Amino acid sequence: MTIQCRSLVAGAASGDLLVSDVALSFWGGIDADTGIIVDQHHPLKGECIAGRVFGIPAGRGSCTGSGVLLELLLRKRGPAALVFQHVDQILTLGVIVAKAMFGVSIPVVVISSEDFRLLSSGRHVAIVGSELSFDIPALDTDRRHMARLPTTISSNIKLSLKDRAMLAGEIGLASKLAMEILVSMAEMQGARSFLDVSQAHIDACIYIGPASLEFAERFRSLDARFAVPTTLNSISIDQRRWREIGMDATLAVEAQKLAQAYMSMGAAMSFTCAPYLLDTAPTSGENIGWAESNAVVFANSVLGARTQKYPDFLDVCIALTGRAPAAGCHLDEHRLPKLRVDVSSLSGIDDAFWPLLGYHVGKLTGPDIPMICGLEHLEPHVSDLKAFGAAFATTGSAPMFHILGVTPEADEVAKTTSNLPSYQVNRAQLRECWKQLNTAKEPSLGLVSLGNPHFSLEEFETLAARCSTRRKHPDVAVVVTTSRAVCEQALTAGYLDSIQAFGAGLITDTCWCMLGEPVVPLRAKNIMTNSGKYAHYAPGMVMRGVHFASLSSCIDAACSGQVDQGLPAWLCD
Template sequence: MHEFEGKIELSERDKAMLAGNEGRAAQIAIRIVIRIALIQDAPRLLDISNVHVGGSIYTGQASLKVIETLADLGTKVRVPTSINAISIDRQRWRDQHIDEEFAGYADRLASAFEKMGAKPIFSCTPYVFPDTPKLGDDIVWAESNAIVYSNSVLGARTNRHGDFLDICAAITGRAPACGLHLPENRKGNFVINVPPLSNLDSSFYAVLGYLIGKHAGNDIPVIQGIRVQPSVEDLKYLSSTLATSGAVGMFHMVGVTPEADSLEQALGGVPAVRTLDVAEDELQSVFQKLSTTTEDELDLVLLGSPHFTLGDFEVLAQLTTGKQASPDCDMLITTSQYVHQQARDAGYLAPIERFGARVSTDLCLCMLNASMFPSDTRTAMTNSGKFAHYGPGLVGKKVSFGSLKDCVESAVEGRRKINKPAWLN
């Protein structure tokens, strides 16, 4: 008899792992999964088909020891597993003035995940890679924007998980059967009425997500009123700010996301518990408040939180063609090696690099180290609502928020230039 007897329904394989029949690492991992399931009042575990590990950021010796211990026990992940962005750019960290000891620890952490069979995509946008999960798949994805995107846009099922549960799920192929894994918990209950706006760009979706997140609480938003098909990039920025200003794990968008062909379907045939009628002045207020400075001086433009996608590079290439950034303003873009190569093959990188921007891979903006920039760098600008929120605390810089077009125009002039959004009447 094991200590979990009578507390949770376990499969024969779960019991075998508990008994150590699949090795010490699987035994440790299944115990952790079960304990979390008990905390979450899950009646059983379920099989999963994919994992995206979020605990890939080096935060100290304790987290490194846990992952290296699992790897040293010889275990391998049981399901396809990918790795989130890491703490360093493996190709460029020396040129970025990163401390060698820190870089060594960060690399060891990534290597331990690789040793267990996880794919080193080092990206916070795993949904742009081949072989993404499909509608109805049970998965365990970490990274807040990826969780929202997978639940909402892909229709795959995952909860918001903390570090270590992800790798334990990858090792065992099991996760607690609760929360957004269960169909009855995926119904929307908070209707968001968006006014009839045109000329929507990614800044609109970042602002809308930030606004909704502040109101949502534990509810699942159902967005209606979007009259154009959002791009992957639009939905990426929406997902990221929903999870930044609130604890949203999923949204529906009527006529867009796969579980919301109609408002009735999104709500599961049950009336909404509440409604938010979004006003243009609220959107404008959020747009302005995402900036934490009004200084005109601009030292740095930061793009790529979440990671720049191929569509982002395409738009940026169009905006930068024939233009030149001010020598006083640096522009840094973070993305994955996969998308970086896609952008180069598509011809998007050439005009961007001629403009004066530089690209860093493997890490993302939220893992930037202040030593990567000149010591007199004071102000930055971004098109990312997520980084506008977290950036001042993460890198110690005052941050302005604007559209991607604003970021390019500001880099050209070497000073902050933020226009009234084209989507505001």
């Protein structure tokens, strides 16, 4: 039996199938050293993708998935091939970069929903070009290695004179290589042209392993310089205090090399996963080239800026050229909602409602942009929308959302929603998500982790009020991650006095998705957070149970040393 495929990256490979109908983020979901699935919420947890034909509907969550896949391929722990139900640009880009820069490739194909349902784990398949065949002999794996991207450019893509000059190498070898990768991605997306971006945000500055550093240093060796103002995401260490905190010295050296490589190309030393909190944040209608999933979702949805959910490495290519494919959320027609989500009225909610709802809506909508209705009366704060967007981006793959009466484009695009599929969100569904995020089995507590994404000034104000005149339990660590810029603002505003008197610590430059022991105390069996994003990733990343709750509940638990594991009143019948 043979299935016809759409080939995203051409090649030939064979292997046993490993398949799930649940999307997966490679970052936080797969160990980059071993290829083992570590996402504790995924049905394939514990399975290894190395050497197998891996089938999932698509990726989800982090833009860093491309970096994890590159590391796996170069360590020979990657899959033999990828089979998707929907086009996934993040994981596909990881293969494109491996092929363009390191001469290693695997086939990547997309098949129909009907054909995807025919796949089952354990069955042997072979992929050759645009065909997937069952139960045929293994292929020569040497055929998977292809050193160069195609040199021909689709006539469907209209290139400017500058685009052509970059491709010809007239503006330098770095921009030539970057433009070749961009053209390959544009062809996959069906883009007809490129457009100018005003700024970029690079997520590829996270040190995952040697491949992430080699990618950056390859461009630096070509005298690469960024063509537009560029900020850097959180890096893997607190650059100024890593020794004091007790972070691994080897990691610190490599992480600093990576950060320095991008700063030498012209990036600002911003080191934040919340670039929308910087003074340089884009405005409505501004075309930008951002990576980092929560930042993309916030920029599109709350700021009204325009960016695709760019994979790690493609963000670098955009920064080097100032150009991005004219596709996705850059275009009006791709910012429209595909479904409607009606939220039942709930009274007495606390701030845990927003990440909990985002987590559920992301799972519900997958790659489709939702119009969320029923929240108009709640008047969410920026911190609420930040928490919602981060959790939404963790379980879904859509680059934005609309909330009727709240986000800037919602009321206008709501005119198109009359015939959309509609879903109802009720208290019972949110209770189920609460149980999924609360993985701790008993009430002990060793750490309260705050600031994923990075804490805002508004959140520091709230935290300072919650901590005032109180003191944390001596057996509980409380740590907040934030950017240097916001930390300075909080210091100037006087918020840090009561927070530090409470006993909380501050870490800048990095974020919880990059932190492990000893910031996560060795003795801690469980951690507590108000972040839906971190509650999802932490069990697989740091092997701890998680208590998820509101900020007030986190502070109360930090004082008592124990967690009330009951449901909040607003979630009870």
